[in-house]
Amino acid sequence: MYETIKTELQDGILTLILNRPDKMNAYTEKMSEELLHFYKEVNHNDNVRVIVVTGSGRAFCAGMDLSVGGSTFSSEQSSEEYRDLGGQVSLQVYEVNKPVIAAINGPAVGIGMTMTLPMDIRIVKKDAKIGFVFGRRGIGPEASSGWFLPRLVGIGKALEWTLTGRYIPTAEAVEAGLMQYESEDPLAKAYEIAREIVENTAATSNSFTRQLLWKMLGQEHPQASHLVESKFLHWAGQNDDADEGIQSFIDKRKAAFPMKVSELPNFFE
Amino acid sequence: MYETIKTELQDGILTLILNRPDKMNAYTEKMSEELLHFYKEVNHNDNVRVIVVTGSGRAFCAGMDLSVGGSTFSSEQSSEEYRDLGGQVSLQVYEVNKPVIAAINGPAVGIGMTMTLPMDIRIVKKDAKIGFVFGRRGIGPEASSGWFLPRLVGIGKALEWTLTGRYIPTAEAVEAGLMQYESEDPLAKAYEIAREIVENTAATSNSFTRQLLWKMLGQEHPQASHLVESKFLHWAGQNDDADEGIQSFIDKRKAAFPMKVSELPNFFE
Amino acid sequence: MYETIKTELQDGILTLILNRPDKMNAYTEKMSEELLHFYKEVNHNDNVRVIVVTGSGRAFCAGMDLSVGGSTFSSEQSSEEYRDLGGQVSLQVYEVNKPVIAAINGPAVGIGMTMTLPMDIRIVKKDAKIGFVFGRRGIGPEASSGWFLPRLVGIGKALEWTLTGRYIPTAEAVEAGLMQYESEDPLAKAYEIAREIVENTAATSNSFTRQLLWKMLGQEHPQASHLVESKFLHWAGQNDDADEGIQSFIDKRKAAFPMKVSELPNFFE
Numbered sequence: 001m002y003e004t005i006k007t008e009l010q011d012g013i014l015t016l017i018l019n020r021p022d023k024m025n026a027y028t029e030k031m032s033e034e035l036l037h038f039y040k041e042v043n044h045n046d047n048v049r050v051i052v053v054t055g056s057g058r059a060f061c062a063g064m065d066l067s068v069g070g071s072t073f074s075s076e077q078s079s080e081e082y083r084d085l086g087g088q089v090s091l092q093v094y095e096v097n098k099p100v101i102a103a104i105n106g107p108a109v110g111i112g113m114t115m116t117l118p119m120d121i122r123i124v125k126k127d128a129k130i131g132f133v134f135g136r137r138g139i140g141p142e143a144s145s146g147w148f149l150p151r152l153v154g155i156g157k158a159l160e161w162t163l164t165g166r167y168i169p170t171a172e173a174v175e176a177g178l179m180q181y182e183s184e185d186p187l188a189k190a191y192e193i194a195r196e197i198v199e200n201t202a203a204t205s206n207s208f209t210r211q212l213l214w215k216m217l218g219q220e221h222p223q224a225s226h227l228v229e230s231k232f233l234h235w236a237g238q239n240d241d242a243d244e245g246i247q248s249f250i251d252k253r254k255a256a257f258p259m260k261v262s263e264l265p266n267f268f269e
Numbered sequence: 270m271y272e273t274i275k276t277e278l279q280d281g282i283l284t285l286i287l288n289r290p291d292k293m294n295a296y297t298e299k300m301s302e303e304l305l306h307f308y309k310e311v312n313h314n315d316n317v318r319v320i321v322v323t324g325s326g327r328a329f330c331a332g333m334d335l336s337v338g339g340s341t342f343s344s345e346q347s348s349e350e351y352r353d354l355g356g357q358v359s360l361q362v363y364e365v366n367k368p369v370i371a372a373i374n375g376p377a378v379g380i381g382m383t384m385t386l387p388m389d390i391r392i393v394k395k396d397a398k399i400g401f402v403f404g405r406r407g408i409g410p411e412a413s414s415g416w417f418l419p420r421l422v423g424i425g426k427a428l429e430w431t432l433t434g435r436y437i438p439t440a441e442a443v444e445a446g447l448m449q450y451e452s453e454d455p456l457a458k459a460y461e462i463a464r465e466i467v468e469n470t471a472a473t474s475n476s477f478t479r480q481l482l483w484k485m486l487g488q489e490h491p492q493a494s495h496l497v498e499s500k501f502l503h504w505a506g507q508n509d510d511a512d513e514g515i516q517s518f519i520d521k522r523k524a525a526f527p528m529k530v531s532e533l534p535n536f537f538e
Numbered sequence: 539m540y541e542t543i544k545t546e547l548q549d550g551i552l553t554l555i556l557n558r559p560d561k562m563n564a565y566t567e568k569m570s571e572e573l574l575h576f577y578k579e580v581n582h583n584d585n586v587r588v589i590v591v592t593g594s595g596r597a598f599c600a601g602m603d604l605s606v607g608g609s610t611f612s613s614e615q616s617s618e619e620y621r622d623l624g625g626q627v628s629l630q631v632y633e634v635n636k637p638v639i640a641a642i643n644g645p646a647v648g649i650g651m652t653m654t655l656p657m658d659i660r661i662v663k664k665d666a667k668i669g670f671v672f673g674r675r676g677i678g679p680e681a682s683s684g685w686f687l688p689r690l691v692g693i694g695k696a697l698e699w700t701l702t703g704r705y706i707p708t709a710e711a712v713e714a715g716l717m718q719y720e721s722e723d724p725l726a727k728a729y730e731i732a733r734e735i736v737e738n739t740a741a742t743s744n745s746f747t748r749q750l751l752w753k754m755l756g757q758e759h760p761q762a763s764h765l766v767e768s769k770f771l772h773w774a775g776q777n778d779d780a781d782e783g784i785q786s787f788i789d790k791r792k793a794a795f796p797m798k799v800s801e802l803p804n805f806f807e
């Protein structure tokens with residue numbers, strides 16, 4: 001049982017809820033540990049086709065819990081040992097083998113915002129307060145956002161937002177590509193997309209695609225993608241999901257893909 | 270003579286036509302071989318200044334020819350030997366030494382869409398059916414699209430489009446940067462841009478620029494670009510195209526660049 | 539004393555003025571040397587919090603000074619020795635440890651445009667003439683723009699703009715992310731943003747953030763960012779800026795950050 005998060009699974013869609021509503025779901029060491037545990041475990045659960053992440057109550061996540069005051073970021077670990085909590089979670093989300101959708105239901109600042117960057121689709125509540133405010137707190141980008149943010153919105157927007165630390169109007173966030181949608185009800189929109197994925201696509205395809213796109217961001221030459229795509233296509237060509245996908249297309253009926261994510265080999269080792 | 274494609278050359282603009290109109294120009298092994306042959310040869314043809322790629326009939330390319338059914342993607346080659354057909358062509362387009370413009374005159378799905386990603390400028394027919402539909406067929410990204418797509422539209426849009434496999438409204442595709450223009454007559458718009466290039470720019474400049482921008486995407490540090498730009502500028506400074514370009518600017522007349530692409534050294538070896 | 543540029547420092551904002559107004563601030567070897575000198579020195583000046591770059595008179599920078607005619611780009615140096623002037627400056631701007639804002643107050647073409655790409659925020663005068671015109675002069679991208687431009691606007695726009703060499707409407711430049719703002723008075727807008735940065739953010743945070751975002755563009759894996767972010771956060775957690783940032787937030791007052799950029803260790807060696 002988790003203390004700071006909770007999970008609900010229905011029809012292949014797992015909802016992960018940040019669950020400290022009286023604290024606007026502020027981030028703690030405990031929450032970080034629980035998220036890390038969750039994202040590791042979920043990779044082995046074939047019943048989960050899509051993950052939707054949201055917050056309990058009116059906020060998504062108000063950032064780091066600052067209730068211990070100025071010493072929030074001080075650590076007894078050495079500089080060599082110390083690892084940013086949010087970054088550890090981001091690197092685990094990067095390795096998740098299912099699509100992850102963020103339903104940002106209210107304010108999301110600091111780690112509340114950066115934790116969503118390694119997710120695949122972000123939907124924000126219209127006019128929610130969002131921003132990369134580190135510079136205004138005397139700290140810096142965390143959760144590997146130095147790597148993720150420019151790849152989502154381009155280096156220009158990334159620099160302007162982080163150097164000013166200003167709040168970002170949600171319409172501007174959509175325009176820039178940080179958010180894919182703004183909505184009065186981000187959770188409903190997230191479920192709509194999640195259902196579209198579950199009902200229409202193969203779990204094996206999506207698992208491969210998610211890993212491919214993130215990992216090819218770091219590759220120098222398109223040949224890297226060609227080689228791993230070739231291995232996947234060769235494998236898919238011998239397996240039942242491609243067979244069903246093509247046959248259902250020819251038959252003009254909805255596909256019923258038989259395979260599980262755990263049947264997909266790891267093509268990225 | 271090609272069977273599945275045809276080419277026409279006029280005023281320095283080579284039109285490459287996908288030519289299986291009764292099959293909506295669906296992609297076959299033969300088409301892949303012919304495209305590969307074409308893109309290799311065209312690098313040696315100084316009469317070609319710009320390449321425009323379009324489809325015969327009402328479609329651009331309806332994707333892989335699925336007429337053999339569920340076994341479309343099965344191969345007798347081993348996993349080590351097998352290479353995705355579309356990816357081989359994409360890697361060759363990446364090496365082309367002239368600008369390539371896609372005039373997407375109608376439906377473009379699967380390989381019909383991904384084959385255009387290594388081209389330089391994409392123009393789509395307004396409201397044409399386009400999409401990255403692999404997930405709905407139980408297969409995955411091909412044609413090195415795992416590398417190309419996020420570099421065109423950012424990782425956010427790339428993930429949303431490929432994970433849902435949904436059709437993409439052409440206006441959204443323009444907004445996201447996948448398409449540079451939508452048009453009622455994409456071929457006419459492509460020729461307009463091609464003529465602007467032929468009439469105003471130096472073939473040597475454009476050949477270098479195209480290769481530079483694609484190749485610098487994979488470089489870690491801006492110094493890589495500085496070094497190769499320096500070599501090109503040093504060479505250009507001793508040659509006739511720069512001389513004519515600057516003199517014509519001072520004279521306020523249109524430049525008539527004398528040099529051919531084959532005179533350009535390979536600065537990327 | 540500089541000949542081709544001048545500088546003014548007020549309230550932590552250093553204005554760097556390209557200062558050949560009778561020549562539309564056209565770029566010369568002298569200007570390049572002076573810019574290089576300036577950007578090296580400014581890294582050691584703690585009184586400078588933000589740099590604003592603009593042009594004297596009605597132009598920002600009309601590009602390379604072509605008054606010597608066709609031989610502008612010819613060099614007596616060997617191909618091995620020759621280094622593009624603009625590229626040397628760009629690589630120095632890339633290493634600057636303060637935010638840099640370009641106030642593009644009028645025409646900016648060629649090096650006038652590419653010199654702004656390694657800056658952090660670009661504001662353009664509405665309807666100013668801007669473009670990447672190398673192809674129309676028989677030369678090629680300079681100032682490391684082959685690396686910078688696609689990372690700002692995506693590879694699609696970068697290719698279209700450089701291959702056609704056409705002028706770019708300023709609204710299109712904003713839409714594409716090349717410019718963050720267009721304004722009737724770009725210098726006033728630049729000062730507004732500069733003041734927002736000076737008054738609200740920690741110099742140490744901004745210096746780290748600027749370097750992080752640019753440098754992580756070249757990294758293959760988000761772990762690279764995680765490791766350097768962790769080192770910075772560990773350091774910040776023991777220092778006064780984070781303490782003041784968090785305490786002022788709790789106290790609901792404006793922060794008064796005590797630290798200087800020179801107190802920030804180099805986390806990128």
